[in-house]
Amino acid sequence: MKFKNMLLSLMLSMSTLSSALVWTDGDGYGTGVGVEMVYTQFDQNRVVFKASTGKFYSYNWSNTRSPSAQITPNAQAVVSLLMVAMTTGKKVSIYYDETDSSYPAFTLIILKN
Secondary structure, three states: OHHHHHHHHHHHHHHHHHOOEEEOOOOOOOOOEEEEEEEEEOOOOEEEEEEOOOOEEEEEOOOOOOOOOOOOHHHHHHHHHHHHHHHHOOEEEEEEEOOOOOOOEEEEEEEOO
């Protein structure tokens, strides 16, 4: 039983080490990136935005990929922050997985002054 627990914890730690989470501008206290476009993809259960760098990022509110999954309060807050940034010209810093090539998923967002 101890061996199974140790093996499971080792496998979990290896899977978390394989993801490369980084900030858009090196750290959370940097200048950030501008927001040019924000939209939701309900069929993919994600919020997508286009940064001033031309790169797209996404916030996934459900892993099920079921179109019936309703948008969560956290995803609504992300949309609100991104809309504020886009309409006021402010920037955001996001913490995202750089190994994801199409729409890198982010987990943290900071609205800059």
